[in-house]
Amino acid sequence: MPIPKLLQLARNNAAASKPLRAESSGTEATLYLHGVIGGWWGDIDETEFAKTLAGMDADTIHLRIDSPGGDVFAARAMMTAISQHKARVVAHVDGLAASAATGICMACDEVEITQGGGFMIHNAWTIAIGNKADMRKTGDLLDKIDAGLTNDYARRSGKDSTEVAAWMDAETWFTADEAVTNGFADRAVEVVGKRASNTWDLSAYNHAPDSAPEPEVDDADVVAHRNALERRLALLERVPA
Numbered sequence: 001m002p003i004p005k006l007l008q009l010a011r012n013n014a015a016a017s018k019p020l021r022a023e024s025s026g027t028e029a030t031l032y033l034h035g036v037i038g039g040w041w042g043d044i045d046e047t048e049f050a051k052t053l054a055g056m057d058a059d060t061i062h063l064r065i066d067s068p069g070g071d072v073f074a075a076r077a078m079m080t081a082i083s084q085h086k087a088r089v090v091a092h093v094d095g096l097a098a099s100a101a102t103g104i105c106m107a108c109d110e111v112e113i114t115q116g117g118g119f120m121i122h123n124a125w126t127i128a129i130g131n132k133a134d135m136r137k138t139g140d141l142l143d144k145i146d147a148g149l150t151n152d153y154a155r156r157s158g159k160d161s162t163e164v165a166a167w168m169d170a171e172t173w174f175t176a177d178e179a180v181t182n183g184f185a186d187r188a189v190e191v192v193g194k195r196a197s198n199t200w201d202l203s204a205y206n207h208a209p210d211s212a213p214e215p216e217v218d219d220a221d222v223v224a225h226r227n228a229l230e231r232r233l234a235l236l237e238r239v240p241a
Contacts, residue, residue: 020044022052029058029087037078037100038071046074050081061087063108069099072124072145079107093117093176093185098205102184106152111185118209119179121153121164122171157183171207 020043021032031052039045044067053061063082082089082104091097091108098120105111105119113119124145128138146168153168154161159182176188 027059029056030062034066036070038074046077066095067101075100075103082107113176113185119174
């Protein structure tokens with residue numbers, strides 16, 4: 001059985017992910033999303049995110065994003081938390097916003113992307129087990145998820161939904177300038193003296209730009225995280241047909 005792409009994404013990036021972290025200073029606060037989204041697949045749990053965000057008493061919240069994606073429903077819960085917060089929320093794409101991470105950007109009041117960073121949209125993935133009727137239902141569900149994402153991107157960018165859907169079908173990777181030109185980001189910023197580079201293993205995607213090599217895994221927490229993902233995969237493989 002091939003490794004499901006969601007598990008592949010989370011497993012391959014276990015060493016690069018970092019736990020949710022927040023800090024505040026005066027009327028501004030910062031929340032770091034540097035990892036795979038979704039408490040089951042990755043290490044940025046949507047419930048913890050919502051609780052942390054709700055506890056921030058700030059006029060402006062800076063959401064710093066470097067993420068290869070993750071669970072679309074977890075991202076939707078995070079989007080809801082952002083949209084309902086009283087603060088102005090500014091997304092900063094520090095390196096990569098791919099897949100579910102781009103949806104989180106769409107819920108923010110402003111989106112800023114670093115020159116050299118990336119922004120990727122595609123159709124939703126899932127894991128399904130069952131007979132042909134189950135597979136058809138799963139396909140119908142994915143159609144509905146993709147339609148919702150298409151509407152999010154179209155509303156934010158001002159682009160026609162047909163054009164957005166075509167980009168999603170093709171798994172489209174935008175540079176910082178292209179993200180701004182096409183309405184997904186408000187501005188691109190230059191990092192003087194530094195060059196943004198991808199640190200994620202993006203081999204789960206079909207058309208990803210060159211990825212950095214997978215880092216060696218020697219930290220005990222990282223090993224435990226990867227082992228947990230492998231156990232989940234083993235459970236899926238043992239489900240009878």
